[in-house]
Amino acid sequence: MDRKQKILMAFLVASTLLAGGAALAAVSVLRDVRVPESGFPAEKLRQHKTPPAFELTDQHGEKVSLGALKGKVVVLTAVYATCHTACPSIITQAKSAVNKLSDEQRSDVTIVAITLDPEGDTQDKRAMTAKAHNLAAPLFRYVNGPDPDAVLKLVEDLGWARAVAGDTGVIGHSNLFLLVDRQGKIAYTVSADANNDWLDQALQVLLAE
Numbered sequence: 665m666d667r668k669q670k671i672l673m674a675f676l677v678a679s680t681l682l683a684g685g686a687a688l689a690a691v692s693v694l695r696d697v698r699v700p701e702s703g704f705p706a707e708k709l710r711q712h713k714t715p716p717a718f719e720l721t722d723q724h725g726e727k728v729s730l731g732a733l734k735g736k737v738v739v740l741t742a743v744y745a746t747c748h749t750a751c752p753s754i755i756t757q758a759k760s761a762v763n764k765l766s767d768e769q770r771s772d773v774t775i776v777a778i779t780l781d782p783e784g785d786t787q788d789k790r791a792m793t794a795k796a797h798n799l800a801a802p803l804f805r806y807v808n809g810p811d812p813d814a815v816l817k818l819v820e821d822l823g824w825a826r827a828v829a830g831d832t833g834v835i836g837h838s839n840l841f842l843l844v845d846r847q848g849k850i851a852y853t854v855s856a857d858a859n860n861d862w863l864d865q866a867l868q869v870l871l872a873e
Contacts, residue, residue: 704865706852713850715740715842716821720778720807723790728776728805730848737773737870738844739863741856742824742837743806744781745789750839754856755797758841761863762803769871772846775804778819780826780835782812823853845870 719729730738739758743751758775765773779785790806797804809815819826827836839856843866852866 704862704869706866706869709852711850711852715844715848715850716818718809718818720809720815721787722801722805722807723787723794724801725787726801726805728807730776730844733774733776733844734848735772735846737846737867739773739775739867740778740822740842740844740850741775741840742778742780742819742822743793744779744835745785745793746781747835750837750856752797754839754841755793755799757856757863759797759799759804761867764864765867765871769867770803772871773867774802775799777804777806778822779806779808779815780819780824780837782808782815843867843870846873 715730717729717731719727722728739761741754741758743754755777758777762770762773762775779790785806785808787808790808794800794804794806809818816826822842824838824840825836826838828834829836841852841854841856841863842850843852843854843863845851851870852862854862854866856863
């Protein structure tokens with residue numbers, strides 16, 4: 665074997681070793697990747713929080729309180745009537761989730777939407793919003809109260825962030841669902857994101873209890 669052949673052979677061996685090392689490194693990296701678990705991590709996310717008490721009025725003028733809804737699973741959210749972006753999506757997602765339930769399950773669920781605009785969300789506006797989404801009591805209760813400051817304090821205490829744009833009056837806010845179990849405790853906080861099915865799965869968990 666002449667000098668050129670020896671150099672070529674050495675090059676090929678070195679290349680093979682390098683490729684093999686890269687492959688082993690890639691396998692090692694792949695082995696270290698943790699694939700996220702699929703599904704709703706019910707036990708990990710479970711809470712047992714006592715929500716603040718309230719008594720508000722729905723779009724039909726009827727009183728609504730979590731105390732009176734004990735024994736049911738409550739999907740609690742916050743929206744406002746003149747919102748044309750996130751709020752319609754939130755209501756649609758809640759409606760979609762309960763529509764997937766059996767008739768018997770659905771009778772054990774109430775959606776309570778607290779207004780984020782207590783000064784602007786009159787009973788008529790709330791009724792029109794409910795009608796636009798083809799929702800009505802007792803399944804859907806869109807609530808407000810006589811004291812706007814008290815309603816906003818309730819929204820804050822429940823965990824919603826809220827900010828009003830000074831130039832447009834548009835209300836920026838958190839997009840959440842709080843799921844309240846049959847004992848009246850907040851069991852889950854779920855992002856209002858139509859791209860996941862955690863709301864559906866959380867409902868199934870609580871209805872089975």
